[in-house]
Amino acid sequence: MDGTLLKLSPSSARDFKSCPQLFKYRAVDRLPEPVSSAQAKGSLVHSVLQRIFLEPPETRTQERAEELLTRLWNEVDDDAEVRPTELDPVDEAKWFAESMRLLRNYFRLEDPRGLSASKLEWWVEYELPDIHLRGIIDRLEERDDGSWILTDYKTGRVPSTQRELAAFFGLRFYALVCWRAFGIIPAQIRLVYLSDPSVLTLDPHERMLVAFEKQMQALGRAIRRAHDTEDWRPSPSPLCMHCSFQPHCPAWSENP
Ligand code: SF4
Structure with a gap:
């Protein structure tokens, strides 16, 4: 990470937000993980x-x-x-x-x-001053009026109403990249949940994406600080029960 742009995908950003130690294991140390x-x-x-x-x-x-x-x-x-x-x-x-x-x-x-997908598994990226945002969008549709719809398929549980906005984290990330890289704010972002079939939608707008961009920049600063100070604080949570790094994690070795 020294002297280079910090590369961040929605999943690595989420990792750091939920547990900096988990981010370190995955994004910095690149430790192998079993396929769940x-x-x-x-x-x-x-x-x-x-x-x-x-x-x-x-x-x-x-x-x-x-x-x-x-x-x-x-x-x-x-x-x-x-x-x-x-x-x-x-x-x-x-x-x-x-x-x-x-x-x-x-x-x-x-x-x-009856659907027409313009892009599938579409790799997108954009460089902000200190941070490189990148990742893969499941599906893009372009309407006749030129507007864009981004779709992400989800095989996990449908979020509660209180957690709906958080569930759109990845698609807000991609809406920001589309806006900055191609000058188009997608008219709609859609989460297609397959476990309990339902579709959640959100219409992004400029104010939302400006706020999200600031959030990403703050996250980038926090990651750099953690890197420079070697302080990747573990953040124990119910997520630990599914974390394959638990046997290495200081949070668990100190409190078995
Ligand atoms: S076991 Fe828990 S605290 Fe440790 S890295 Fe995994 S998620 Fe973080």
Whole structure:
């Protein structure tokens, strides 16, 4: 990080906000992590939803998506980078059934035959004075009037009403990058939740994005301070129960 731009994606920004020590393990030390079943499920379903939009509109059916899911899983079956760690055959059957359920739920929300995606898994980036924002947007649609809609698929739980704005963190991040990099504020950002099928939407505006940009700059300063002082304070929370770094974490070794 010395002398270079700090690179930040929505997930690394979220890591630092929730636990600086977790950010250090992931973004600075780059320690390897096992692939959790939730991550693997998310990656697989995302891949199918990307590929279904590469098909001609008339073949973007649920049956075709189910075929793609089975085929993709067979392709990555022995790929340690993608396959969930420690999954026995019984768990794997349940895991696959749950992935299929998520995919079927997608078709309760949208009919991709009537949609036109301009970009899929779109890499975007923008450099602010001290910080490089970057990441991948699941889907961009351009309307006839030139306005943009950004969509992010979610395989986790639908947030409570109080946590809805926080759930839009990643898409507000991408709306800011779109605005700064391409001069377009997306007309709408959408979270498509597949677990309990529902769609949340938010219409970004300039004031919102200016405030978000200030938040990112403050976050960048906080990360640099932590780096310069070597003070990556652990922040124990319920997240620790799912953190693969717990055995290394000072918060847990001091208070076993
Ligand atoms: S175990 Fe908890 S406190 Fe430690 S790095 Fe993980 S999330 Fe942070």
